[in-house]
Amino acid sequence: MSNYFKHKFRGKSPGEIIGMIIFGAIFITGLAILFGYIIMWLWNWLMPMIFGLPTLTFWQAAGVFILSKILLGGCNFGNDSSKKRSKSKNDKACKAEFSKWKYYDDFWKEEGNKAYEAYIERLTTKEADHD
Template sequence: MTNFFKHKMRSKSIGEIIGWVLFGILGIAALAILFAFVVMWLWNWLAPDIFGLPTLTFWQAVGMVLLFKLLFGGFGGSGKSHSSSKRSKSSCDKEPKGEFSKWKHYDQFWKEEGDAAYQRYLQRLDNETNDEVANT
């Protein structure tokens, strides 16, 4: 990725680079202001009539956006790059590792020993409960 930026910026002057950075910052700020105005407009259109709530100013709408961002997380994305979340095709074809590989024997165990083992477990619980009652 570093080589990509070096290649793209090779023919650019420092003034051009600063111009693009400032353009990006202004674009982000404009979108944030637009988003706050949309929140304010929707709130002032719906909330007072439906719920009897007061109207909001622009800065109150900005505060509401920030508050909801803090409370509910936000604006999408998990913080991971897209490529790190991809799984290779070969990993899906492999047998599960660790303790999960033993689950394939569960149905057979339950057919052969499950009910008897469960009854022994219940009997053991009854005995433990009776012992605790007798000790108190």
């Protein structure tokens, strides 16, 4: 992860980095406030009418949001190394599978159309045999 940050901040002045951090903090705070108000508005609009529940204040709505993130697994607390290991194995497998696609164009130029026509021929003969 440190290489990621070194790459992202290469060539940036300390003022730019501090500005990005301040902007990020303001943006995240703004999103948190927005989510709190959206949850409060939706709750106060729907829940009292549908289920007869009381209305919420902003801070109660923010608490409901945080509680739902914790209960539904939206926050990644801790560092589960087993997940990282399995993910890296899957990433390598996906990259290996994707690396084979570089041969696709050559295959299609050389054999693709013939193979496709042979496949269609097999399908039509199978359909004719069943009829």
